[in-house]
Amino acid sequence: MSDSAAIAIDLSAVVIAMEVASPTVLVIRTADGMSALPAGAFDPVSHATFEQGLRDWVASQTGFELGYSEQLYTFGDLARSHELFETPAARHISIGYLGLTAARHTPAGMAAQWRSWYDFFPWEDYRQGRPALIDMALAPALERWAAAADSAATREARHQRARLAFALNGARWVDARVLERYELLFEAGLVPEAQRNADSAANEALPVTGLEMMVDHRRILATAMDRLRGKLRYRPVVFELLPERFTLSRLQQTVEAIIGLAVHKQNFRRALERTGLVVATGDVDTATGGRPAERFRFCREQWRQQMAPGVQTPLSHGEY
Structure with missing residues (x-):
């Protein structure tokens, strides 16, 4: 096989976590100060599966142990840059994954950090x-x-x-x-x-x-944002970004941060109640600075039994 016909498979991860009211993405800093997604080559000898290879690369580059993940898309345009790759003569196919976590870690001694995804797409908020x-x-x-x-x-x-x-x-x-x-x-x-x-x-x-990103990583991030914004309306993936117990205000704030739009509070809660996705825990959050707010949890068993939809997003200003 000629060099021009060689194919290399790369794995890339868009790992999302919430910080207050902003979705953040885990990135690594390159030698020239640019941002890149955790990524690396698939090794057919040491990686039993693509997902195992992805988890190994994320852990080695950021110190983060990836939890929830799903395959996002396969990126194989001929024009893909080879700036990060050791085999520049090969055609690089990147399998992208979306990962969600409720708990951000602080990368210690590594060139990794969490950045708001609105730093990369400021027009989306x-x-x-x-x-x-x-x-x-x-x-x-x-x-x-x-x-x-x-x-x-x-x-x-x-x-x-x-x-x-x-x-x-x-x-x-x-x-x-x-x-x-x-x-x-x-x-x-x-x-x-x-x-x-x-x-x-x-x-x-x-x-x-x-902010600019290496290779086509901003395109991969944009694909992940589209996936998450659309999916939370028909699958309850938003709860992967929340602690086990949360207030309804925290849930609404998280949904708004993801879709980049304000939702109507009363209509949001009425729609949420109809789904049966959340149940009261009986305790309250006293750290809000005002009236104590009741805590809820995701009713996973209800979703499994009835396959309830995701979280609906009635907008506060109607059609944008």
Whole structure:
């Protein structure tokens, strides 16, 4: 087999944990100060399964013992950069995984840290209203990119893609379009990763488009965000990010942090009650600084018996 036909399988992990009101992702710092996901090569000799290999890499690079995980997607674009790999001549296929944990650890003596995922995607946080950078920077840059197309049909298609992705000109914001928005900015040459790709547009990356990541790791993170934002509505995965006992306010805060939108408190609790996903524990949280709040737990047995849906997210401001 020639070098050009060689295939190398890599494993990458998006590990998510909550810190107060922000979803954080476990990253490692490269020698040049850039962020990367925990990742490494699959060894068919020492790794009995892909997941075992993934867990070994996460533990060795961050000191974190991975708990809940699920396979996310397989990334194999020809344009994948080989900056982190020892076999640059091979075609690299990366199998991505999503991991969730209720307890963050503090990496000791390792080049690992937790960063808010909004550091990488600052336009995705709508909890306090529409982020100003969308209309101040992203929309004008996308408008220039669309107008620069060679044909009227392409210009119209670009305008429409930008409108739907970033809720421009009256379009509705859809939280589970993280990957679509990132790939649009990439194609327009507005994120620094695009400057490493000779096929991307020749625009200058905007300084407001979030922290750069190695290889295609920001694309992998965007895929994980889409998966989690969509899945929590039909599977109770949000409880993997919570302690065993929690208040309803903590649950709502976690849901809002994930989807990047504010939800209607009363409607949220009514919808939650109908699912039977949580039950009162009989004790209260006195550390809230105000009136003691009742603690609840995830009723896993109820979900297993009736396959209740995930957590519904009635928005506080209606359609965004």
